[in-house]
Amino acid sequence: MIFLGIDLGTSSVKVLAVDKDGTILGESSREYPVYYPKSNWAEQNPEDWWMGTKEAIKEVIQKNNLPEGEIRGIGFSGQMHGLVALDEENKVLLPAILWCDQRTAEECEDITNHFGQEKLTELVGNKALTGFTAPKILWVKKNHPELFEKIRHILLPKDYIRFKLTGDYATDVSDASGMLLLDVKNRCWSKEMIEYIGIKEEYLPKLYESYEVTGKLSEEVKGELGLTGEVLVVGGGGDNAAGAIGTGTVKEGTVMVTLGTSGVVFAAHDDYAVDSQNRLHAFCHANGKYHSMGVMLSAASCLKWWVEEANKGMDFDELLKEASETEPGAKGVIFLPYLMGERTPYADPDARGTFLGLSMSTTRGEMTRAVLEGVSFGLRDSLEILKDIGVPISQIIAIGGGSKSPLWKQILADIFGYPINEINTNQGGALGAAILAGVGAGEFSSIEEACNIFIKIVGSVTPIEKNVEKYNKIYTRYKEAYQSLKDWFKLSAE
Numbered sequence: 338m339i340f341l342g343i344d345l346g347t348s349s350v351k352v353l354a355v356d357k358d359g360t361i362l363g364e365s366s367r368e369y370p371v372y373y374p375k376s377n378w379a380e381q382n383p384e385d386w387w388m389g390t391k392e393a394i395k396e397v398i399q400k401n402n403l404p405e406g407e408i409r410g411i412g413f414s415g416q417m418h419g420l421v422a423l424d425e426e427n428k429v430l431l432p433a434i435l436w437c438d439q440r441t442a443e444e445c446e447d448i449t450n451h452f453g454q455e456k457l458t459e460l461v462g463n464k465a466l467t468g469f470t471a472p473k474i475l476w477v478k479k480n481h482p483e484l485f486e487k488i489r490h491i492l493l494p495k496d497y498i499r500f501k502l503t504g505d506y507a508t509d510v511s512d513a514s515g516m517l518l519l520d521v522k523n524r525c526w527s528k529e530m531i532e533y534i535g536i537k538e539e540y541l542p543k544l545y546e547s548y549e550v551t552g553k554l555s556e557e558v559k560g561e562l563g564l565t566g567e568v569l570v571v572g573g574g575g576d577n578a579a580g581a582i583g584t585g586t587v588k589e590g591t592v593m594v595t596l597g598t599s600g601v602v603f604a605a606h607d608d609y610a611v612d613s614q615n616r617l618h619a620f621c622h623a624n625g626k627y628h629s630m631g632v633m634l635s636a637a638s639c640l641k642w643w644v645e646e647a648n649k650g651m652d653f654d655e656l657l658k659e660a661s662e663t664e665p666g667a668k669g670v671i672f673l674p675y676l677m678g679e680r681t682p683y684a685d686p687d688a689r690g691t692f693l694g695l696s697m698s699t700t701r702g703e704m705t706r707a708v709l710e711g712v713s714f715g716l717r718d719s720l721e722i723l724k725d726i727g728v729p730i731s732q733i734i735a736i737g738g739g740s741k742s743p744l745w746k747q748i749l750a751d752i753f754g755y756p757i758n759e760i761n762t763n764q765g766g767a768l769g770a771a772i773l774a775g776v777g778a779g780e781f782s783s784i785e786e787a788c789n790i791f792i793k794i795v796g797s798v799t800p801i802e803k804n805v806e807k808y809n810k811i812y813t814r815y816k817e818a819y820q821s822l823k824d825w826f827k828l829s830a831e
C-alpha cells in the first residue's frame with residue numbers, strides 16, 4: 338500500500354510517496370510564483386497550485402514506477418489562512434489572498450473593536466491577525482462587494498486542491514483554526530463569527546479531524562492521473578500541524594521549529610491551551626489534540642530574498658559558505674527580518690526588514706550571517722513566550738528548507754541555547770500528510786504508532802557555550818532595535 342502526502346507550500350507543492358513500512362518511495366515538486374501586486378499584498382493563482390499538484394503527482398508515480406493500483410490514500414499539508422472564494426459554478430472569484438498578505442489591518446481592528454479581545458478569545462481562541470481568513474473575507478466585502486455577493490464556497494488553499502481531486506468541500510480542524518471562524522476549543526464553526534462576517538455557514542467546508550476520510554478521488558481525476566482502485570482522501574492539516582506529525586511533534590514537551598517561507602515555533606499540548614495575552618496562536622492539532630505556535634512572516638524567505646534578489650547571480654551554497662567563515666555576531670551587524678511586516682511577537686504590518694550596524698569593513702558574509710541570525714532571534718521571540726507561559730521543552734526539532742543548512746541549525750542552537758535534534762527525514766509536512774492518509778486508511782492504529790515507524794532521531798546540534806553567551810547579549814540589542822524603530826516604521830508606512 339502506498340500513501341501520498343501533498344504539501345502545498347508557498348514556494349512549491351511537494352508530493353511524497355511512502356509505503357506502510359516507512360520507506361520513502363519518491364518525491365516530486367513544482368514551483369509556482371507568489372505575486373506581490375502592492376506593498377504588503379501577497380497573492381497566488383489557485384490554478385497554478387492545481388497544475389503543479391497534478392504534474393507532481395504524475396511525476397512521482399512515473400519516475401518511481403509506482404504501481405498505480407497500490408496508491409490507497411492521499412493526505413495534505415497546506416499553507417494556512419489563504420482565502421479561496423468560489424462562485425456557484427465553482428469558479429475562483431479573485432486571486433487567493435495569502436497568509437502573509439497584510440492588507441487587512443482595518444478589518445482586524447473592526448473585528449477586535451466589535452467583540453473585544455476577551456469575547457473573541459472565547460469564540461475563536463485567538464486575536465484577529467492580518468494573515469487570518471475572516472478579515473480577508475471582510476476586506477472583499479468592503480472593497481469588492483460585487484464579488485462578495487457571488488461567494489458560495491470559501492476554501493483554504495489545500496482544500497481547493499481537495500475539491501479539484503474529489504469534488505468535496507471539506508477541511509480539517511487544524512487548518513480551519515487559522516480562519517478566525519472556528520471555535521477552536523470545541524472544534525466546530527463559531528456561529529457568532531460567521532454571522533458577524535456576513536456569510537452563511539453553508540459556504541464553509543465541512544469540518545473533519547485531520548486523519549478522517551473526507552472522500553475519494555473522483556473517477557475523472559483518477560483517469561487523468563492514471564490511477565486505479567479506490568483512493569481515499571483524508572482531512573490533512575495546516576502545514577505546521579502536518580509538519581508536526583511528520584516530525585513526531587505530538588507529545589507535550591516536543592517543540593518544532595520551521596525554517597520555511599514562514600518561521601514557526603510549535604508546541605504540542607494534550608489539552609486546549611490559550612495564552613492569556615494571546616501572544617501565540619491557539620489551534621487544534623492534527624492528532625485530535627491542540628497546539629500553540631508563534632509565526633514569523635518571513636524566515637527562510639529572508640535568505641531567499643538575500644540570495645535571489647539582493648545578490649542575483651549567487652547561489653545559496655556560495656553565500657552560506659561565506660557566512661560560515663565569519664564570527665557569530667556578524668561583527669555587530671543586526672538584521673531585522675520583517676520583510677513582510679511581522680505577526681509574532683509584534684503583529685505589526687508596517688514593520689520592515691533592516692540591516693543595522695553596517696560599516697566600511699562589513700563583508701557580504703557578515704551580512705548573510707546577520708540574516709540567519711536575525712531570523713533565529715525572531716524565532717527565539719516565540720520560544721521565550723513558550724517559556725514564559727510554562728510550556729515544558731524537552732526536545733526541539735527543526736524542519737523546513739532553511740534547516741538544510743548546518744550553519745543555520747548551529748546558529749539556531751546557539752541562539753536558543755537548546756540542542757536542535759535532527760531526524761531521519763526533512764519531509765515535514767509532506768510526510769505528516771502521508772502519515773495522516775495511512776492512519777485514515779486504517780493502515781496504522783494511531784498517529785503515534787505511525788510516527789514511531791517513520792521518524793527517528795539521528796543526531797543533535799549542540800549549542801556552543803561561548804556563542805550562547807554572546808548571542809544572549811545580542812538578543813537584547815535585537816529586541817531594542819525593533820522598539821527603537823517601530824514608530825519610524827509606522828510613520829514611513831503612512
Ligand SMILES: Nc1ncnc2c1ncn2[C@@H]1O[C@H](COP(=O)(O)OP(=O)(O)O)[C@@H](O)[C@H]1O
Binds near residue numbers: 349596736
Ligand atoms: N541550500 C539551502 N540552504 C538553506 N536554505 C535554503 C536552501 N535552499 C533553499 N532554502 C530556503 O528554503 C526556503 C523554502 O523552504 P520550504 O520549507 O520549502 O518553504 P515553503 O514550504 O514555505 O514553501 C526558501 O525560502 C529558501 O530560503
Ligand SMILES: O=C(CO)[C@@H](O)[C@H](O)COP(=O)(O)O
Binds near residue numbers: 417515600
Ligand atoms: O501563516 C502560517 C501559519 O500560521 C504559515 O505557516 C503558512 O501556513 C505558510 O507557511 P509556509 O509553509 O509556506 O512557510
